[in-house]
Amino acid sequence: MRRRPGISGLQGAVAARDQYRSLGDNVAKVRQDLMKEQLETFRHQLEEFASKHKNDITKNPAFRAQFHTMCAKCGVDPLASNKGFWAELLGIGDFYYELGVQIVDICLATRPRNGGLIDIEELRSSLSKRRRSVLITEDDCLRAIGKLKKLGGGYEVFSVGRRKLVRSVPMELNRDHNLILQIAQPRGHVTVEEVERELSWRSGRAIDALENLLKEGLAMIDDGDPDGKRHYWFPCVGPSELETESGGNM
Template sequence: MRRRAGLGAIQKHKLEQEKYKDKGSEIQENLFEQMTKQLGVLEENLEEFATKHKNKIRKNPEFRRQFQEMCASIGVDPLSSGKQGFWSVLGIGDFYYELAVQIVEVCLATNYKTGGLISLDELRTRLIKARGKGKQHQEITQDDLIRAAQKLKILGSGFMVVPVGKGQYMVQSIPGELSMDHTAVLQQATQSNQAFVSVSYLKRELGWEDERARKALDHMVDQGLAWVDLQSPKEKLYYFPSLFNACIDSTIS
């Protein structure tokens, strides 16, 4: 014979529920504690690892990248200020800060002719030339440069890494941010392999309206990034000295 549910049964059920709940949060807390502990251990290990392989991290670009990835996967940024005491002892931060300063130097040295835009490849070539002949000075990867350049963001909008597609990047070293449209224009100019674009080119490639293309291009002229050519038989062309090979290759004028 089945018992009918009485008050007692309801209370009992409620009690059980509460117990489950308590137990649940207890388990959760334990788990959280354990995970924090584990992460702490992991971070400690990572620090230990970094100390042990300090020189290798500084000298070997592939190793450096993997180390950075490892750090990122557990949410540790060796360049962030949080643990600066420790990481700065390691000199990993220094490595990137040094690079950042060199990036600024190269940008300033080329600004007068490029108007403040330089491709990451070109930046790398010039930077390596300036760093001296030692092997550890030479092995600087694109990845290193992007990391270092991103650190320069704290200086305001003066320095930006702009992806222009196909794994290519440009570093902008003038005040004033580039909007999505301007970045798209740069991408087109890079991909055209001709260092120039035009209103009709943008209309065709990006499906833009006349007005939008003209506005974006004129803005780049106003920023000193683009030069206009009025002698093309078809239409007004907008050239980017920072993408023009003869300009990039010239060391003097």
């Protein structure tokens, strides 16, 4: 714009600026309205989708996982709030809330036996057993535990070898402990000698770590093995025919 001299020139410039501003405001408003409308549509469609597939979402684990992926791509977290429209519509907040409660329950119930460390697969199958009609996946467990973590109860998932363990009591598990659990995994137990051999440790280190695991309540000793050696057993790992607790019949 060419600037004209004089008062009228200045006035003209002010008027033009006002016009631009109001035009700009208009454009912004139109855009905002459009965005609002789009969001509304999106939300509406998600709601429709969610209510249409509510059953699938709560009953079918594969569908549930896909739904989560889709939500993640849109930047929506259906678990973010229990009061949000997700919870009202789907009860999906409730789904994980309930799962979380059951996880705490199972962890507490098995704690005397496993010292507060449980294989996620064992956790998953006990959960599935409790909810006969609904299949629970590892992904569901991880999500529910993620929620529990925020409550600060010390719930945490960590890997030992190829398996995942859920820890329900705060404890110091260092690298040595983790390595021992890894060695113990295939059979569920180890001896001091096996640890030393597998990890090329001097004997003091193996005994220290094993005694610590014993103190944490994660290990039990077995002095009755025919080989005459003390075996350290880990209820949280190893083949778990222990899952099925058969009641005495009387």
